[in-house]
Amino acid sequence: MSLALMPILTPNRFKGKLIVVEGIDGSGKSTQLSLLAQWLRSQGLAVAFSEWNSSPLVRDTTRRGKKKQMFTPTTFSLIHATDFADRQERYIMPMLKAGAIVCADRFAYTAFARDVVRGVSPKWVRNVYRFAIQPNLAFYFRVPLEVALGRILGGRDSIKYYEAGMDLNLSRRIEESFRLFQGRILEEYDAMTQEMGFHVIDATGSIEDQQAQMREVVMQKLSDAIATGQILQDERAYRANTAAAPVL
Amino acid sequence: MPIPPPLQFYNEPLPGVDPAELQGKLIVIEGPDSVGRSTQVSKLRAWLEQRGHAVLDTGLARGALAGKGIADAKEGNTLGPVTMTMFYVTDFADRLENEIVPALRAGFVVITDRYIFSLMARGIARGEDAVWLEKLAGFALVPHAVYYLRADVPTLVSRVVMGRGSFDFWESGMDLRFGPDMYDSFIRYQTRVIRALDRMSKKYEFKSIDASKPADQIFRELQRSIGELFPAKRTVAKKRRSASA
Numbered sequence: 001m002s003l004a005l006m007p008i009l010t011p012n013r014f015k016g017k018l019i020v021v022e023g024i025d026g027s028g029k030s031t032q033l034s035l036l037a038q039w040l041r042s043q044g045l046a047v048a049f050s051e052w053n054s055s056p057l058v059r060d061t062t063r064r065g066k067k068k069q070m071f072t073p074t075t076f077s078l079i080h081a082t083d084f085a086d087r088q089e090r091y092i093m094p095m096l097k098a099g100a101i102v103c104a105d106r107f108a109y110t111a112f113a114r115d116v117v118r119g120v121s122p123k124w125v126r127n128v129y130r131f132a133i134q135p136n137l138a139f140y141f142r143v144p145l146e147v148a149l150g151r152i153l154g155g156r157d158s159i160k161y162y163e164a165g166m167d168l169n170l171s172r173r174i175e176e177s178f179r180l181f182q183g184r185i186l187e188e189y190d191a192m193t194q195e196m197g198f199h200v201i202d203a204t205g206s207i208e209d210q211q212a213q214m215r216e217v218v219m220q221k222l223s224d225a226i227a228t229g230q231i232l233q234d235e236r237a238y239r240a241n242t243a244a245a246p247v248l
Numbered sequence: 249m250p251i252p253p254p255l256q257f258y259n260e261p262l263p264g265v266d267p268a269e270l271q272g273k274l275i276v277i278e279g280p281d282s283v284g285r286s287t288q289v290s291k292l293r294a295w296l297e298q299r300g301h302a303v304l305d306t307g308l309a310r311g312a313l314a315g316k317g318i319a320d321a322k323e324g325n326t327l328g329p330v331t332m333t334m335f336y337v338t339d340f341a342d343r344l345e346n347e348i349v350p351a352l353r354a355g356f357v358v359i360t361d362r363y364i365f366s367l368m369a370r371g372i373a374r375g376e377d378a379v380w381l382e383k384l385a386g387f388a389l390v391p392h393a394v395y396y397l398r399a400d401v402p403t404l405v406s407r408v409v410m411g412r413g414s415f416d417f418w419e420s421g422m423d424l425r426f427g428p429d430m431y432d433s434f435i436r437y438q439t440r441v442i443r444a445l446d447r448m449s450k451k452y453e454f455k456s457i458d459a460s461k462p463a464d465q466i467f468r469e470l471q472r473s474i475g476e477l478f479p480a481k482r483t484v485a486k487k488r489r490s491a492s493a
Contacts, residue, residue: 057326058335061317070313073263074341074387079314082334089328119263127383131330131376 009134015230016096020107023141024182026148027203030105035211037103046232048095052106055086073118081128099232108132113188140198145183252390259386272352276363279397280441281419282407283459289361291467296357304351306343307361314339329374336367364388373440392477396454401438403460
């Protein structure tokens with residue numbers, strides 16, 4: 001991996017921790033993240049949740065662009081970065097400062113995969129996200145294309161224009177375009193796995209197995225921060241956890 | 249790093265745009281808030297059209313994609329500095345790809361009221377990293393000329409007070425509260441913006457114009473300089489005038 005392509009994200013100097021999940025549509029990452037968030041809450045920890053492309057400030061612009069098919073690869077990339085900037089400035093950063101565990105469903109890596117498939121330069125889009133806070137943990141739910149497609153195409157009535165990468169003119173048939181587009185995104189994720197230090201989860205396994213793996217990694221990584229009280233804990237849960245320890 | 253020739257990309261090519269197809273002229277009017285840019289742009293437009301050039305004029309946050317979103321965001325109270333930069337860059341990219349590039353392909357003269365330099369200066373004034381901003385906006389085309397209407401802060405203050413008659417929240421940098429009230433914040437914020445633009449001046453080859461001069465005099469300076477961008481050909485109007493003399 002060339003040094004020029006190494007992302008220079010902003011180091012997380014805050015008390016809280018950032019956990020992100022990545023993977024193609026149908027990889028099951030959202031299900032896994034919400035199970036993880038529930039579990040962390042049940043442990044008495046403060047958990048915040050942020051989803052890709054969900055800023056209320058940017059919503060109308062994204063909607064207009066999609067509805068009228070106004071996006072180019074560059075503006076598509078930039079509006080998602082604007083969306084992320086808003087969520088980070090307004091929500092993710094304050095929560096990290098306060099000592100929460102922030103769970104993000106998709107992160108800059110989604111842009112590094114998707115936008116590059118759309119044709120923007122890998123170097124440029126990595127610079128765009130330099131303001132993004134470096135996750136403490138990034139899980140990549142790896143799944144073969146056909147498995148993901150089976151989950152998506154079975155359960156949904158319609159795939160949308162940009163989701164299917166129809167703007168790339170890969171195919172005039174929307175299902176075929178979706179297939180080709182997701183295939184290319186999968187290749188990009190695989191190619192950056194090492195560069196980004198992803199924890200790869202085999203997303204063909206059972207939901208329970210995947211969740212157990214996730215929790216194990218999270219415990220390893222965060223137990224110190226929890227023990228030292230660096231991560232925000234519910235006062236009662238904190239007392240319950242420390243009650244067992246001998247008090248001199 | 250030297251600046252590439254006009255109508256090449258500064259840093260990063262835009263997917264789908266071949267600079268070899270571009271033939272018009274790209275003219276940038278830069279400068280801080282309230283310095284009199286829009287007056288000059290409308291005069292230039294009329295003058296260039298009289299000379300027989302097709303003109304497109306454009307400016308920040310006027311794009312079809314993000315213009316309204318930016319206006320709405322500025323009405324609220326949650327727009328953060330990085331989000332603002334990103335939103336404006338999105339709008340700039342939209343206008344570059346959908347207005348400026350097609351106009352240049354068709355041989356128009358494009359006059360733009362501010363360019364990436366104001367976006368960068370505002371970001372720098374708000375504490376963002378200059379190198380990040382430069383690469384972020386690196387897909388911009390190099391203009392044929394950048395005219396920098398330069399004024400000091402006291403001049404801007406008197407323009408605001410005598411002109412609009414009140415300070416604007418964003419032009420005063422009140423989102424970051426550089427001072428206890430709009431006046432103090434305006435002074436400090438605009439000082440930072442001007443300092444950032446001054447620092448870009450040499451690298452990006454700005455042609456600096458003293459904006460405290462009367463508007464007519466500034467316009468004549470612009471005319472003289474912009475006239476040189478076109479091959480020396482006498483216009484029809486001039487020929488007729490000299491024939492009748």
